[in-house]
Amino acid sequence: MKIIPSVLLVDDDVSDLVLCELTLGRTKRFPRTFRARTGEQVLALFTRAAQSSDPPPEPFPPDLMFVDVHMPAMTGLELVDELLRLRTAAIVPVLPPIVMLSASLDPREEARAVAHPAVLEYMAKPMRVDAANRLADRLGREIGS
Amino acid sequence: MGEFFSKLLDTSDFPARWHCGNWSDGHGWLHIASDVAVFLAYMAIPIVLAFFIIRRRDLPFPRIFWMFVAFIAFCGLSHLVEAYIFWNPIYRVSAVLKLFTAVASWATVAGLLRVMPRAVYWRSPEQLEREVEARTRELEDNRAELHRVNLDLTHANEDLQQFARFISHDLQSPLRAIGAFVDILRERLDDSMEQEDVEYAEHITGGVERMKALLQDLLLYTRTERTGRMEWIDLGSVTRSLVEGIQVASAGTSPTVEYGDLPRVFAHEVGIRQVLQNLVENAVKFSGSSPARIHISGRTTEEAWEIAVRDEGIGLDTRYAKRIFEPFQRLHLREEYEGTGIGLSIVRKIVQIHGGEIHVESSPGQGATFTFTIARPTDNDTSGGSA
Numbered sequence: 001m002k003i004i005p006s007v008l009l010v011d012d013d014v015s016d017l018v019l020c021e022l023t024l025g026r027t028k029r030f031p032r033t034f035r036a037r038t039g040e041q042v043l044a045l046f047t048r049a050a051q052s053s054d055p056p057p058e059p060f061p062p063d064l065m066f067v068d069v070h071m072p073a074m075t076g077l078e079l080v081d082e083l084l085r086l087r088t089a090a091i092v093p094v095l096p097p098i099v100m101l102s103a104s105l106d107p108r109e110e111a112r113a114v115a116h117p118a119v120l121e122y123m124a125k126p127m128r129v130d131a132a133n134r135l136a137d138r139l140g141r142e143i144g145s
Numbered sequence: 146m147g148e149f150f151s152k153l154l155d156t157s158d159f160p161a162r163w164h165c166g167n168w169s170d171g172h173g174w175l176h177i178a179s180d181v182a183v184f185l186a187y188m189a190i191p192i193v194l195a196f197f198i199i200r201r202r203d204l205p206f207p208r209i210f211w212m213f214v215a216f217i218a219f220c221g222l223s224h225l226v227e228a229y230i231f232w233n234p235i236y237r238v239s240a241v242l243k244l245f246t247a248v249a250s251w252a253t254v255a256g257l258l259r260v261m262p263r264a265v266y267w268r269s270p271e272q273l274e275r276e277v278e279a280r281t282r283e284l285e286d287n288r289a290e291l292h293r294v295n296l297d298l299t300h301a302n303e304d305l306q307q308f309a310r311f312i313s314h315d316l317q318s319p320l321r322a323i324g325a326f327v328d329i330l331r332e333r334l335d336d337s338m339e340q341e342d343v344e345y346a347e348h349i350t351g352g353v354e355r356m357k358a359l360l361q362d363l364l365l366y367t368r369t370e371r372t373g374r375m376e377w378i379d380l381g382s383v384t385r386s387l388v389e390g391i392q393v394a395s396a397g398t399s400p401t402v403e404y405g406d407l408p409r410v411f412a413h414e415v416g417i418r419q420v421l422q423n424l425v426e427n428a429v430k431f432s433g434s435s436p437a438r439i440h441i442s443g444r445t446t447e448e449a450w451e452i453a454v455r456d457e458g459i460g461l462d463t464r465y466a467k468r469i470f471e472p473f474q475r476l477h478l479r480e481e482y483e484g485t486g487i488g489l490s491i492v493r494k495i496v497q498i499h500g501g502e503i504h505v506e507s508s509p510g511q512g513a514t515f516t517f518t519i520a521r522p523t524d525n526d527t528s529g530g531s532a
Contacts, residue, residue, distance in 0.1 A: 012478055038478065072474075072478065073462070
């Protein structure tokens with residue numbers, strides 16, 4: 001079975017974070033999740049880890065990020081823009097695959113998200129267990145079954 | 146020269162024309178009859194012309210027509226004198242008359258040259274009629290278009306009203322059901338619920354409450370529209386009563402609101418009061434740790450009244466300055482600051498109804514200044530009596 005050891009969930013909505021953790025937990029393939037509530041927090045995490053010479057505290061860096069599209073102040077896509085800028089400027093050595101999450105029914109939003117070079121895919125909220133399993137199959141690391 | 150005028154009517158220096166040369170009767174009378182005929186015609190023309198000029202008050206270039214009258218009349222008189230000279234040789238009178246004719250003729254030429262550029266572009270009645278027809282058609286088209294747009298607007302407004310009813314009833318009732326049944330479940334399962342279950346139930350209740358607030362504010366936003374009448378209102382007294390209300394409501398940590406001379410504005414009183422109230426409440430909400438200090442000032446420009454509401458609160462990142470006027474846009478986590486994020490969008494909507502604009506200047510930690518305008522009406526807008 002393939003697993004994704006460390007996942008960063010970015011969402012301002014606590015209920016959505018809890019739901020996401022529940023879904024990931026039910027697959028038993030995402031052993032560690034940690035939360036950020038705003039884009040600013042995520043940027044702070046990445047730049048601090050990049051500037052510090054100590055190895056970053058577990059579970060950073062994540063192997064996968066789920067980012068909510070709609071957040072107060074910095075939106076999900078603005079956050080991804082910023083992360084890509086940090087990566088391009090070589091301030092951040094590597095970016096994890098990013099999955100955008102949204103409850104929006106607007107198809108243009110999905111189109112904008114998947115068109116972004118740093119976005120792996122777009123998922124409708126709430127995330128489904130089979131979608132989480134598919135992600136683990138695609139990106140996960142094999143561990144002894 | 147003096148001799149010429151003193152002998153103006155003296156004919157002793159010349160013979161009458163009949164006695165000057167060898168005229169046959171036929172030849173002489175041909176001259177006389179023709180000159181008299183020309184004289185009569187040349188007098189008839191100016192009389193008709195003068196009548197025409199007097200009757201047609203709208204005639205273009207009337208002075209030129211009067212010049213024609215004078216010059217043709219002089220020509221006619223010259224011909225009469227030419228005939229008269231066959232019997233009475235008034236050659237001096239004849240010369241003076243010819244001089245007058247020459248002056249009148251050249252004055253007419255000069256006048257003609259002067260009006261020519263304008264006369265060339267003078268539109269004929271047919272041309273004018275065609276233009277009027279074209280304009281009329283255009284107006285009718287515009288009226289039809291206006292009628293269509295008006296119908297569209299009426300439909301859009303009906304849709305909006307229906308949408309508002311839909312929000313206030315149809316969307317609320319399933320939500321109430323969810324909330325009520327979760328409460329019932331929580332009561333019934335009270336003892337047997339694990340800690341996690343309680344937490345999940347709270348997420349449901351929290352979601353229901355948020356949804357209620359969102360729907361309520363969406364309704365508020367939808368119902369913010371052009372209602373009531375525009376009138377002259379004194380912003381100073383509106384602000385004074387607003388500030389008194391706030392200070393009563395928040396006894397204790399009462400915010401300080403200062404305001405200078407504020408203009409009288411032509412606006413919807415309820416709307417403008419709402420704008421000021423939302424901006425002041427916004428400033429109080431984001432005042433940070435110390436009690437809010439708010440300054441309201443106003444100035445009058447050529448086209449608008451400009452009102453500024455300045456605070457010394459937490460400010461905001463101007464990257465998001467535009468976004469905060471969109472409905473339900475927030476810059477903070479819910480647990481940091483309550484509210485759905487509708488207040489400033491209602492402010493902007495009301496300001497736009499007043500033909501104005503709103504913007505914010507700020508930087509984090511440095512307070513914020515919200516400046517909005519109210520378009521000043523033209524005289525036509527305000528002179529409509531009590532309407």
